[in-house]
Amino acid sequence: xxxxxxxxxxxxxxxxxxxxxxxxxxxxxxxxxxxxxxxxxxxxxxxxxxxxxxxxxxxxxxxxxxxxxxxxxxxxxxxxxxx
Numbered sequence: 667x668x669x670x671x672x673x674x675x676x677x678x679x680x681x682x683x684x685x686x687x688x689x690x691x692x693x694x695x696x697x698x699x700x701x702x703x704x705x706x707x708x709x710x711x712x713x714x715x716x717x718x719x720x721x722x723x724x725x726x727x728x729x730x731x732x733x734x735x736x737x738x739x740x741x742x743x744x745x746x747x748x749x
Contacts, residue, residue, distance in 0.1 A: 686723050
């Protein structure tokens with residue numbers, strides 16, 4: 667659980683880091699849990715910083731490309747970063 671009072675920027679960085687660790691461990695549920703939360707945060711705060719962090723996560727998703735849920739998350743990240 668993340669501490670309350672953390673800045674949106676810090677929270678987004680922690681969430682994307684946790685999702686990235688999940689990708690490296692080939693653990694799609696971890697990627698989805700933290701990646702979706704980071705995506706929601708980026709949308710809610712219009713944070714360009716969190717969006718850039720998510721772009722970094724996007725490059726880590728390759729090994730999980732067979733999981734449709736992860737592919738969908740990647741597409742949502744792409745959409746966020748191109749709008």
